[in-house]
Amino acid sequence: MEYFVYGRDLPGTAELKAKLTEEHWAFMDGYGEQLIARGPTLTGQDDDAESTGSMHIVGLPDVEAARAFAFEEPYYKGGVFESVQLYRFHNTLGRTMWDFTDAVDNYGRYLLLTLDESTPAPTPSKHLIVYGDLLAIDTDVRLGRAVLAEAPDRETAATLLPAGANTPTEVHHWSFGGRR
Template structure:
């Protein structure tokens, strides 16, 4: 089962996370084969951008496993997050972020989320996208896409409804 896990930084959370980068990456190394996408949401795409959250889409056996993944994670344990969103994820792109090969120079990456459950027309700029459902997988609650677009405003036009777009980048060891 695929799950969408997004920890939202609390005020001061970025500073907490700075001291835990290696611990976070080591924790994620244990899930390397199960990760579909990962990376921080950001205040912007400039060099001095700070994180606003930490996103992971991960394939795990059940709800207990995703709760352990989310709540044993070093950033969470240190108090960096004010909230953590947990959803079942139905991956329509059938790939991981590492499989994405359509990168466009000068485009930025975004996490785009909508509560609209209408059908979405895939774009070549979608890195990973799918439906968000309640943890039990029974009730659709929206959609999420990791995508590339020239601007944040342009990113919001790629999903139905009134989506929110958050600057995002590929995560992992650098």
């Protein structure tokens, strides 16, 4: 099964997160073959952008393993996150971020997230990296969608996942993650 995990940074924890980054990467190294996508969400796309969260899509055997992944993670245990969202994920494209080869210069990368079961599928585009349904942790009930995509700007990215009837779509700058 695949799971979507998004830890939202607690304001004022940038220094703590920086101190825990190597421990975080070492933890993630243990899941290298199971990761579908990973990376930080950011305040912007420029070099001085600050982290706002940490997103992972990972294949794991069961809910217990998913909870361990989410809540044994060093940023979580260290107090970096304000909250952690954990959902089952249905990977509609069936690929990983490493399979994405259509990158365009001067396009940014974005995480689009909506927690509205009425949200329609994303607009078809060669700029979709990974997308899928967010499902309840223990049932097949669709709660929303998550999309990783590239676009020339935030406004264009927002159009790739139309808002549902009840909840607006969140648009976060996102970067491929991993050791640098």
